[in-house]
Amino acid sequence: MAECTPLSQITNTTSSTGRGGRSWTQRQHTPYTRTPRSRRLTGQGKTVPLARTPQAPRTLSRIKELVNKTWRLYKVTPLYKFDLGSLRKYSRLLSAHLDAEYRKGIAVGVESEVADSARFSLFKGLKGASGDSDAIEITVKAKPKSGQGESKVVLSAILCSVQLPDDAFLFPESFTFLPVMMVKGGVGLTKQIVSWLEHQFDCHITHMSFSPYDLSWMVAMWGGCVPETNSKPVEMMYTVPKEVEGLSRITMTIDAKVCKELWDSIRDPTNNRFTEEEEAAFIKSLESHFFYHFKVKLTAMYLNRVVTSIAVVDSSGRIKFYSDDHVHRVLRHITEVAVEQIQQK
Amino acid sequence: MMEREIFRKILGRLRKDELRPVLQEWGHLGKRLHEIDFSHSKHSVHSYVVKGFMKNYPNGHPDAVGKLDLLCLQKHSAKRTWAVYHLKKGQDSPPNDAADPKEFEQRLRRELGVDFKKMELCVLQHEKALWVRICISKGSKTKPMLKNATYCVHFPHTPVLIVTNMKAATAESIKQAFVNVLDYDDIQDIRLTGRCVKSLAQLSLNKYSQGSFSQYRLNQVDLQPLSHGKKRKRTESEESITDPRIVFVNQKEKKQRLEILNDTFGPNPQPTLEKIEYKLETKFHGNHYAPGMRNHTGPFHCRVKFEGTSVIEGIKNLGKTELAVVPLPDHLAKVHSLAKNHFVLQDKTKANKSVQDSQT
Numbered sequence: 001m002a003e004c005t006p007l008s009q010i011t012n013t014t015s016s017t018g019r020g021g022r023s024w025t026q027r028q029h030t031p032y033t034r035t036p037r038s039r040r041l042t043g044q045g046k047t048v049p050l051a052r053t054p055q056a057p058r059t060l061s062r063i064k065e066l067v068n069k070t071w072r073l074y075k076v077t078p079l080y081k082f083d084l085g086s087l088r089k090y091s092r093l094l095s096a097h098l099d100a101e102y103r104k105g106i107a108v109g110v111e112s113e114v115a116d117s118a119r120f121s122l123f124k125g126l127k128g129a130s131g132d133s134d135a136i137e138i139t140v141k142a143k144p145k146s147g148q149g150e151s152k153v154v155l156s157a158i159l160c161s162v163q164l165p166d167d168a169f170l171f172p173e174s175f176t177f178l179p180v181m182m183v184k185g186g187v188g189l190t191k192q193i194v195s196w197l198e199h200q201f202d203c204h205i206t207h208m209s210f211s212p213y214d215l216s217w218m219v220a221m222w223g224g225c226v227p228e229t230n231s232k233p234v235e236m237m238y239t240v241p242k243e244v245e246g247l248s249r250i251t252m253t254i255d256a257k258v259c260k261e262l263w264d265s266i267r268d269p270t271n272n273r274f275t276e277e278e279e280a281a282f283i284k285s286l287e288s289h290f291f292y293h294f295k296v297k298l299t300a301m302y303l304n305r306v307v308t309s310i311a312v313v314d315s316s317g318r319i320k321f322y323s324d325d326h327v328h329r330v331l332r333h334i335t336e337v338a339v340e341q342i343q344q345k
Numbered sequence: 346m347m348e349r350e351i352f353r354k355i356l357g358r359l360r361k362d363e364l365r366p367v368l369q370e371w372g373h374l375g376k377r378l379h380e381i382d383f384s385h386s387k388h389s390v391h392s393y394v395v396k397g398f399m400k401n402y403p404n405g406h407p408d409a410v411g412k413l414d415l416l417c418l419q420k421h422s423a424k425r426t427w428a429v430y431h432l433k434k435g436q437d438s439p440p441n442d443a444a445d446p447k448e449f450e451q452r453l454r455r456e457l458g459v460d461f462k463k464m465e466l467c468v469l470q471h472e473k474a475l476w477v478r479i480c481i482s483k484g485s486k487t488k489p490m491l492k493n494a495t496y497c498v499h500f501p502h503t504p505v506l507i508v509t510n511m512k513a514a515t516a517e518s519i520k521q522a523f524v525n526v527l528d529y530d531d532i533q534d535i536r537l538t539g540r541c542v543k544s545l546a547q548l549s550l551n552k553y554s555q556g557s558f559s560q561y562r563l564n565q566v567d568l569q570p571l572s573h574g575k576k577r578k579r580t581e582s583e584e585s586i587t588d589p590r591i592v593f594v595n596q597k598e599k600k601q602r603l604e605i606l607n608d609t610f611g612p613n614p615q616p617t618l619e620k621i622e623y624k625l626e627t628k629f630h631g632n633h634y635a636p637g638m639r640n641h642t643g644p645f646h647c648r649v650k651f652e653g654t655s656v657i658e659g660i661k662n663l664g665k666t667e668l669a670v671v672p673l674p675d676h677l678a679k680v681h682s683l684a685k686n687h688f689v690l691q692d693k694t695k696a697n698k699s700v701q702d703s704q705t
Binding site for chain 2: 233240241243244245246247248249250251252253254255258261262264265266280281282284285286287288289290292293294295296297300301
């Protein structure tokens, strides 16, 4: 780690963690990031819950509602003066804002419905460790314009943070850090909610997009997670560069069982973390298998979409969970990537 | 009335500039076609058409819907995916099939009438091929539904049949009907699918004259091969950069690569295929990076799909832009001569040898 300042050397941990324990004031202000040598795969990380802390019972957890829906991912910088106690006040303010926007004529997306009420609530079951803030859910309900019928949920957004990496930047007490926002709903309405949140809590919310490198990490880490029921084949979709006219994408789908065998063979079972070498081995072995048969260099293409048994992610930030047991694992990684992307700015 | 809606639906598929020629060919409007002002909105033009038809045929006409549907499909055949079937004949005698559309329709109606009491059948000739529309109703009382219509294209005196939208329930009967009408013994799905009917026909009919042999088929080769005169060199456009100080170091390799690609693919435009699928059941070959898999016995099951607007052209461009190493393997480079786009790749073992022999 050549660029460590003398101060950070004291706080640096000896294990190969991503960034070293530096506070956010000490992070580098360069456009380059150090790619992490390894990532958390499973486990609780450093904070293990004490025997006496009551765990949220599984029945209260609403994780099942997240599964089998397509969510758009956003990354959120720390929220200033976000108070868990004033959720009702925020609900009122947001409803008023949406109402005002509608009256101004900046109508909400769906013409037949009028966004009626917004509600902030706690989303139980998504907290990874005691260091995380509670997850918040925003639901917007709309009544059909004709006045009849019930109001139904038009947009659902969840702000969460699952097991923030230990070496994420520290910040004063008045900030709440919920780096990941998952939204399911119309584009226009999302924009309005995002602008209100940015205004109210002095934060910055942007789309989260994944580079092919991020996606290859995801497929390498989760390619071996095959749940007993409902296993899907592992799929990697590459888009072909524009100079090649006529061909637009190449998709490689690998049987789930065989993929797990490959994953087990490259993995060191004693290590809790997934290393860069293992990720490279996984991807490169698959690409060389492809090259042997087709003499086409997949390394030159852009990995665009990745499907595993537990989730499907694409480069524009859309995600869909398939298995509720593994939602935590996926969101833990997404939190880590979101924090890295925020720190990059 | 149901017919009105069906007409509107079919007419809605056409573009504004296509309405007049299609309606003229349809012919069921007669003189009333000239009364329609095509500069109005599409919706009102459709209303005029329906009104005109109702005045001409107050009790309706059985074949009108079918003919209009088929004419619309001929203009927009790329909207559907077509599958190619190959008709087989055991003996060497040529089949006694019909090229005349009327005779063909009669024969087909007789055959299909055995199995289905209520159906709509329409046969039209279009660009050297017979286009057939078969619409079968499920019950005896229900009218045939538009979305259940099966469309087939047959090139007379060839063993090729291109079909779209064939429902599982009626597939066997329709296939058998064609086998009987065209005097063949059997019909087989040759696993060739796509959206462009012309390309599919080219791939299946001209199977042995694709690639560089297409030059002979299209009469592009020198007509006097024995003449010893000097041939005029084709001036190929080299790099647009003409600065003499720039030296291209890899000109030779580039030339070699283009030559090999030209030999395999030929200079003519390739037939368009939207998708090529491979099912790989070979051993794992990424052992260099995953040494733990060296002991892995058994096939490494995976599937590969190449997709695009014209995949064969795309593969040629992959070779051109050096994203693929030339010479390309046969199962990728020779797709134009293989007349299928779903392949299974297996290791060459004794067990598979019998399969390979039977397929060639």
